[in-house]
Amino acid sequence: MRATFMFRAGDVRVQNTPDPVLRYPTDAIVRVVRACICGSDLHPYHSLPETPGGTTMGHEFIGVVEEVGADVATVKKGDFVIAPFAVSDGTCEYCREGLHTSCEHGGFWNDTELGTGGGQAEAVRVPLADGTLVKVPGAVDESLYSGLLSLSDVYGTGWHAAVRAGVTAGDSVAVIGDGAVGLLAVLSAKQLGAEQIVLMGRHRVRTDLGREFGATEVVAERGEEGIARVRELTGGRGVRRVLEAVGHLPAYEQAVGIVRPGGVISRVGVPQYRDAEIGWPFFGKNTTLTGGPAPVRAYIEQLMPAVLDGTVQPGRVFDREIGLDDVPDGYRAMDERTALKVMVKP
Amino acid sequence: MRATFMFRAGDVRVQNTPDPVLRYPTDAIVRVVRACICGSDLHPYHSLPETPGGTTMGHEFIGVVEEVGADVATVKKGDFVIAPFAVSDGTCEYCREGLHTSCEHGGFWNDTELGTGGGQAEAVRVPLADGTLVKVPGAVDESLYSGLLSLSDVYGTGWHAAVRAGVTAGDSVAVIGDGAVGLLAVLSAKQLGAEQIVLMGRHRVRTDLGREFGATEVVAERGEEGIARVRELTGGRGVRRVLEAVGHLPAYEQAVGIVRPGGVISRVGVPQYRDAEIGWPFFGKNTTLTGGPAPVRAYIEQLMPAVLDGTVQPGRVFDREIGLDDVPDGYRAMDERTALKVMVKP
Numbered sequence: 199m200r201a202t203f204m205f206r207a208g209d210v211r212v213q214n215t216p217d218p219v220l221r222y223p224t225d226a227i228v229r230v231v232r233a234c235i236c237g238s239d240l241h242p243y244h245s246l247p248e249t250p251g252g253t254t255m256g257h258e259f260i261g262v263v264e265e266v267g268a269d270v271a272t273v274k275k276g277d278f279v280i281a282p283f284a285v286s287d288g289t290c291e292y293c294r295e296g297l298h299t300s301c302e303h304g305g306f307w308n309d310t311e312l313g314t315g316g317g318q319a320e321a322v323r324v325p326l327a328d329g330t331l332v333k334v335p336g337a338v339d340e341s342l343y344s345g346l347l348s349l350s351d352v353y354g355t356g357w358h359a360a361v362r363a364g365v366t367a368g369d370s371v372a373v374i375g376d377g378a379v380g381l382l383a384v385l386s387a388k389q390l391g392a393e394q395i396v397l398m399g400r401h402r403v404r405t406d407l408g409r410e411f412g413a414t415e416v417v418a419e420r421g422e423e424g425i426a427r428v429r430e431l432t433g434g435r436g437v438r439r440v441l442e443a444v445g446h447l448p449a450y451e452q453a454v455g456i457v458r459p460g461g462v463i464s465r466v467g468v469p470q471y472r473d474a475e476i477g478w479p480f481f482g483k484n485t486t487l488t489g490g491p492a493p494v495r496a497y498i499e500q501l502m503p504a505v506l507d508g509t510v511q512p513g514r515v516f517d518r519e520i521g522l523d524d525v526p527d528g529y530r531a532m533d534e535r536t537a538l539k540v541m542v543k544p
Numbered sequence: 545m546r547a548t549f550m551f552r553a554g555d556v557r558v559q560n561t562p563d564p565v566l567r568y569p570t571d572a573i574v575r576v577v578r579a580c581i582c583g584s585d586l587h588p589y590h591s592l593p594e595t596p597g598g599t600t601m602g603h604e605f606i607g608v609v610e611e612v613g614a615d616v617a618t619v620k621k622g623d624f625v626i627a628p629f630a631v632s633d634g635t636c637e638y639c640r641e642g643l644h645t646s647c648e649h650g651g652f653w654n655d656t657e658l659g660t661g662g663g664q665a666e667a668v669r670v671p672l673a674d675g676t677l678v679k680v681p682g683a684v685d686e687s688l689y690s691g692l693l694s695l696s697d698v699y700g701t702g703w704h705a706a707v708r709a710g711v712t713a714g715d716s717v718a719v720i721g722d723g724a725v726g727l728l729a730v731l732s733a734k735q736l737g738a739e740q741i742v743l744m745g746r747h748r749v750r751t752d753l754g755r756e757f758g759a760t761e762v763v764a765e766r767g768e769e770g771i772a773r774v775r776e777l778t779g780g781r782g783v784r785r786v787l788e789a790v791g792h793l794p795a796y797e798q799a800v801g802i803v804r805p806g807g808v809i810s811r812v813g814v815p816q817y818r819d820a821e822i823g824w825p826f827f828g829k830n831t832t833l834t835g836g837p838a839p840v841r842a843y844i845e846q847l848m849p850a851v852l853d854g855t856v857q858p859g860r861v862f863d864r865e866i867g868l869d870d871v872p873d874g875y876r877a878m879d880e881r882t883a884l885k886v887m888v889k890p
Contacts, residue, residue: 291781292805292806295806297805297806297830299830300805300806300829300830362830362832435637450822459638459643459646460638460641460643460646465827468824468827469822469823469824469827471823472821472822472823472824473819473820473821473822473823474819474820474822474823475818475819476796476815476818476819476820476822476833477815477817477818477819478814478815478818481811481814481815481835481836481837482836482837483646483836484643484645484646484708484834484835484836484837484839485834485836486708486832486833486834487822487832487833487834488830488831488832488833488834489827489830490827490828490829490830490831491827491828491830493830
């Protein structure tokens, strides 16, 4: 089959590779119907060192089950499934608490221990299929693909940001970042009843979609100017909940600057830094910092009904569809920001 | 009157200074019955630059109201009162939310804007007396002084650590630091129903008191060894709630090392650092960091009854009583760790 590999920063190739086969009785083989490229794939796209043999890419996909191992009980051949961006057994202490990204037997799609391939491919071996995959009920119309695909990562990740931040009815919220996760954090905050949603971003097409998702104000300024602008919009106090969906240090510093005393910063952008400000400016106002890799598996069943019945359209973050062989162009387009989020049809 | 001033690191003096007088109609003058020296006073004791005229010291005291301004309604001459370590109006948006340390009109005892003196003195002008002071009901026996004094800071601060961490029945908790706040964080975690309370400290007399307050295990090791030991005590997973009551970087790093995935680090030790690890080791396990200067004012009414009826004895953290003129020796004793917490009788 064809699958995507990255060999070093900027070097993405789609190559022939052996078809995946069942390795354990808990495995399933899923034929990919749609996959996508993630904002977080751009981090290795900028920084991956020379990697002989390449590293397998893609952690978001929906597809049809082709084959299951003897111990798989919850999905069967022919089922339409969503694969979250993390593999999880669904039974360990962490999974039972809804923290599937810390699963004791799980891992990520490019996890060498799990030995599985990425989702930007024609098919994938899914370990721990009962814990990992979620069956979509009924017949699945193609018009639903983008929304269902968003449940594999970006929608659940935006939702995680809002849930961890404790967004509740009447809240003031700021979302930092107008990528797919940021926009879906806006949508999530809106669903949770936030009254004021300030979206910090500077790409007009994206922030326009953010407004449709529920943003009440858009702040294009960054740094001290951006902080001053958000303070101005919140009576000088700052916002109660900051959802940080970027992962770079300036975004975090912005979050510290705009959070209200007693407020929460919830990060879902994978931090591209190690140390950052948690001294007096942060501590003195009793700030809470939370978030992390979203256990999207915990949210899929809850979020899926409104996607299926069209109440929400998280799939609108996909603004380009390409074939598998065009994946390298898809990376380039997302890197150059000519595409917001690229869907891949193998 | 006599009052305590610090002129530079290590240089504490008790001097004559004018008696405090009412300046605003919302002020009260309180004659100090007992004050104390705080672990956080040791930070300037180590680092204060040359300060001509000196800086006023002490932020914890109990006393008797001597005089009140025309607008003061909740306390009157002769009342026995507890003064929390922060001044607050009790009416602003933050106070109404219980975040008195962010009061829009308040501040700290050595706040030059408030222009008040510290508590290590014979008397203090208390701004915003209605918001700040809490009247102790009934006759107050001398045996209660230490417990009531602990409500002005260390007990409320330990309580804040536990409350912000979300300690609940059956929880696993670790407390880092065997100072007065750490020990009272142990007591607070116990009151909130924690099942396992690991106290990290190496001063036997202190950790013994910690055991009496509810610690189920004591870990004297620090750094990697300490982390390994706590992991061993928690089935390899780490603790759900870490209460950090030190404020130095190694204590924070220890907290990150021992916190369970999905767990909380709650800091109440004033951080003596600016930047620290909040990258993948922290983010990857969905750690929450919270805490800050404790709004002890919010907790006094709730915690006082058990102090008055002897259900808890937080005052046991005071292991030495000195006169006001001996305050410089008190600082030395706490710095050399020959005293845990020093009570001052003016």
